[in-house]
Amino acid sequence: MSAQSQSPAQRQTPPSIRARKGGEPLVCLTAYDAPTAALLDPHCDLLLVGDSLGMVVHGLPNTIGVTLEMMILHGRAVMRGSSRALVAIDMPFGSYEKSREQAFENAARVLAETGAQAVKLESGVYAGDTIRFLAERGIPVIGHVGLRPQAALADGGFKAKGKTEAERARVLDEARAADAAGAFAIVVEGVAQDLAEEITDTVSAPTIGIGASARCDGQILVTNDMLGQTGRVPKFVRKFADMRALTEDAVKAYAEAVRARTFPGGDHVYGAKRG
Numbered sequence: 001m002s003a004q005s006q007s008p009a010q011r012q013t014p015p016s017i018r019a020r021k022g023g024e025p026l027v028c029l030t031a032y033d034a035p036t037a038a039l040l041d042p043h044c045d046l047l048l049v050g051d052s053l054g055m056v057v058h059g060l061p062n063t064i065g066v067t068l069e070m071m072i073l074h075g076r077a078v079m080r081g082s083s084r085a086l087v088a089i090d091m092p093f094g095s096y097e098k099s100r101e102q103a104f105e106n107a108a109r110v111l112a113e114t115g116a117q118a119v120k121l122e123s124g125v126y127a128g129d130t131i132r133f134l135a136e137r138g139i140p141v142i143g144h145v146g147l148r149p150q151a152a153l154a155d156g157g158f159k160a161k162g163k164t165e166a167e168r169a170r171v172l173d174e175a176r177a178a179d180a181a182g183a184f185a186i187v188v189e190g191v192a193q194d195l196a197e198e199i200t201d202t203v204s205a206p207t208i209g210i211g212a213s214a215r216c217d218g219q220i221l222v223t224n225d226m227l228g229q230t231g232r233v234p235k236f237v238r239k240f241a242d243m244r245a246l247t248e249d250a251v252k253a254y255a256e257a258v259r260a261r262t263f264p265g266g267d268h269v270y271g272a273k274r275g
């Protein structure tokens with residue numbers, strides 16, 4: 001192949017992600033904007049445009065008020081900023097639960113309007129039907145079981161799952177349903193290690209854990225949490241940086257410099273044309 005006809009490195013695909021079951025851990029993070037996506041893209045297998053953007057970017061108290069339009073706008077930005085990772089987009093609350101036809105129409109719109117490779121939906125056992133309907137019609141789907149943030153109203157908050165035997169069995173059923181329906185990966189959130197292990201060993205799709213121990217086929221975190229940009233974070237977050245402190249220090253230094261008239265200095269001013 002000549003240099004001119006070489007296309008840029010291909011993105012990860014649903015099959016390339018699925019093939020990682022039991023192999024090298026899948027590295028996944030959330031992204032909501034183009035410049036951040038560009039920084040994450042070289043290091044990640046999958047970028048998720050999570051509906052957590054409602055809380056992290058838009059200041060909502062939970063993910064219930066997130067709309068399809070918000071997901072599409074941020075999804076387009078993340079696609080522009082990335083070139084290697086698979087980009088998956090969360091289906092927001094209310095956009096897929098009513099019927100499999102509703103789910104198909106909205107998921108098809110998300111993929112067509114963003115160019116992303118896949119959608120993710122929070123999948124109770126009932127959603128097996130929906131996932132199969134989409135997967136059979138060419139829409140790659142990621143399931144999401146265990147702690148399902150869109151169920152926070154019903155659950156009375158963000159509660160870890162699988163603490164009772166009945167709940168353990170239900171989460172395992174959710175994972176089995178998504179797997180049997182053809183999900184090419186399954187996010188497992190907020191469950192103890194032994195349950196994560198059982199799910200990972202039971203399903204054929206790779207599991208992507210968040211607050212679900214290292215016994216998953218990959219990991220994901222909300223990027224702003226692991227960068228230390230958010231305030232209170234869930235117990236399962238490790239802060240790999242302290243961006244709040246860095247930002248506070250920078251803003252304080254800027255405010256002081258403006259008040260002291262040391263910024264802008266000579267280097268930051270345009271020269272006037274004279275005579």
Ligand SMILES: Nc1nc(=O)c2c([nH]1)NC[C@@H]1CN(c3ccc(C(=O)N[C@@H](CCC(=O)O)C(=O)O)cc3)CN21
Pocket residue numbers: 051052055056063147149158159160161190222225230233234235236
């Ligand atoms: N910034 C951010 N990070 C996230 O991980 C995240 C969001 N937003 N928004 C959507 C959901 C909500 N998530 C959350 C939010 C809070 C907890 C939390 O505080 N959990 C308690 C345990 C609660 C219990 O089991 O009773 C904890 O201490 O971790 C967990 C998941 C995960 N997702």
Ligand SMILES: CC(C)C(=O)C(=O)O
Pocket residue numbers: 030048049050051052053090144187189210220221222
């Ligand atoms: C944390 C991940 C799994 C998510 O669903 C989100 O960011 O919305």
Ligand SMILES: [Mg+2]
Pocket residue numbers: 050051052090149
């Ligand atoms: Mg989500």
